[in-house]
Amino acid sequence: MINRKLAPDFKAIENIKLIKPEHKKLDNGCNVYCFNSGDQELVRIEWIFNNLRFDAAKPLLNMAVNTMLTEGTSTLSASEIADKVDFYGAFLQVDYGYENSLVTLYSLNKHLHHTLPVILDILTNSVFPEKELETFKRNQQQKLQVSLQKNDVVARRDFNKAIYGETIYGLSASFDNYKSLQREDLQAHFKQMYQPGNCTVIIAGKIESDTLTLIKETFDKSWTNGPVAADTSQPELKPAAELFYFVEKPDALQSAIRIGLPVVNRNHPDFQPLQVLNTVFGGYFGSRLMANIREDKGYTYGIGSGLNSFKQGGAFFIATEVGADVCKAAIGEIEKELELLKTELVPEEELSLVRNFMLGSLLGSLENVFSHADKFKSIYFAGLDYDYYDRYATTVKTTTAVELRDLANKYLNFDQFYKVIVGKY
Known part of the structure; x- marks a missing residue:
């Protein structure tokens, strides 16, 4: 009989096997x-x-x-x-x-x-x-x-x-x-x-x-190519020179905030450690942004950060809606949390929690064969191979607090952020 008064033993995720096509x-x-x-x-x-x-x-x-x-x-x-x-x-x-x-x-x-x-x-x-x-x-x-x-x-x-x-x-x-x-x-x-x-x-x-x-x-025989091949090239990304955008809505009860900047995509070796850094900062419910701006300050119901990766490039972004009267204060707290990442090492206990969350999320996303096919699409259309997921697991397990601090200093300069605010400011 299982003794339900005792929590099950914790087991670290050693390896993740993917079905290959x-x-x-x-x-x-x-x-x-x-x-x-x-x-x-x-x-x-x-x-x-x-x-x-x-x-x-x-x-x-x-x-x-x-x-x-x-x-x-x-x-x-x-x-x-x-x-x-x-x-x-x-x-x-x-x-x-x-x-x-x-x-x-x-x-x-x-x-x-x-x-x-x-x-x-x-x-x-x-x-x-x-x-x-x-x-x-x-x-x-x-x-x-x-x-x-x-x-x-x-x-x-x-x-x-x-x-x-x-x-x-x-x-x-x-x-x-x-x-x-x-x-x-x-x-x-x-x-x-x-x-x-x-x-x-x-x-x-x-x-x-x-x-x-x-x-x-x-x-095969009933579907043929036409005389003109598909042109799937895309124009070069050209970020705007202006960094600040404010759309005023005088009657708004909440202000939408979206800030961030261009970064590398998943083809770059820094992308995976950036995913670890992003998770610490705002990538899950237990993140620093949620702990500060939702749980401590009560400025919002939800806030998060993320990484976009496209063939042409990528971006790091932070998104939330806050009470219109605390918009400036919320942005100040976001900047404060970024500066902490750049000056203080992430405690090992916090980093361990993030590692377990990320590996558990990857494992949990592989619930059936369709999920395995979806994982393949992510690497196939990015021109990557299955080594990407092996590197991902290794990166999540081994990225150090010092490396995260260095990444924050390398990529997350708040003065270079594009800042968009819609509502009141």
């Missing part, structure tokens, strides 16, 4: 990665496309094209696509990111011969009907109108533009951008971007022997 390449140039694991007769198949080069004159094309893929093809209407997928108990979704756009299908293996042709039709014959496009534009404008009433949304938009400039990472949508969307532009963008040579397929789940054969039969 099998790689195949179709004749049309499409790369396929397979994660075969699990007992349920279910697979998740993702068709992932690199976004085309960002055009500041038409900033919404990548997002609009991906979002509208399921709105109709030359043979199926939006409702017919949904009915075909639902009939077989499958689930279809499209997702847009700064660097990649995804089409994801969850399906039982036994129904793939019915569901895969629907995906092929979407990837080759989407037509972006004019009626659905007008509905999309109207709905997105309404969502934007609501979003712009939120101080934190405005702060994030202004911060991203200051850090990343007029790039896919920095330029947010305007009402006029939606008005100017033209069906002809969407169709041209679709033909160049959604080609097999610009696609990576990732399959995760219980992959049966005939699954890959079915994928090959469905997509």
Whole structure:
């Protein structure tokens, strides 16, 4: 019998094993990665496309094209696509990111011969009907109108533009951008971007022997590359010269604060120790920012810091909403906590807690085969290999308080921070 009055023994995480994929390449140039694991007769198949080069004159094309893929093809209407997928108990979704756009299908293996042709039709014959496009534009404008009433949304938009400039990472949508969307532009963008040579397929789940054969039969010969290859290069990041931005809202009860600066991305050797430093500072509920500004001062319900990593670069940021009357005081406390990182060593007890949290979070995120596939995507599209996760575990375990202090002095100069405040100051 288990004595429930005694806490279980604490055990340190020694190593983390990741499922690695099998790689195949179709004749049309499409790369396929397979994660075969699990007992349920279910697979998740993702068709992932690199976004085309960002055009500041038409900033919404990548997002609009991906979002509208399921709105109709030359043979199926939006409702017919949904009915075909639902009939077989499958689930279809499209997702847009700064660097990649995804089409994801969850399906039982036994129904793939019915569901895969629907995906092929979407990837080759989407037509972006004019009626659905007008509905999309109207709905997105309404969502934007609501979003712009939120101080934190405005702060994030202004911060991203200051850090990343007029790039896919920095330029947010305007009402006029939606008005100017033209069906002809969407169709041209679709033909160049959604080609097999610009696609990576990732399959995760219980992959049966005939699954890959079915994928090959469905997509290899029937899906061909067009005459123009996808241009997936991106403009260079150009941070703004101005460091301070204040959007006044006289009636605001809370002020949104978003501050930070450009730093290295995950390809740089300093990125992983910076993740440790960020976790100490504001990367989890027990962080210093939470302890000071939420628990001690009561200025906010929540505050945190984070690291963004993109192909072009990265950024360190701090985000919160505080009472409008304590905005200046909150920023002062943030600066004080940064200075402490630069002048005092993190106590070993605190550092040990952070190490356990980070390793436990990584281990906890690997709950099923889909999670392992997601970890692969993070390194694959960054041009890294599985050594990244081995280094991550080692870095978390071995980074010292002295190294964290040196990193804080190297990267976190508060005078160089971009500071965005929306509300009262």
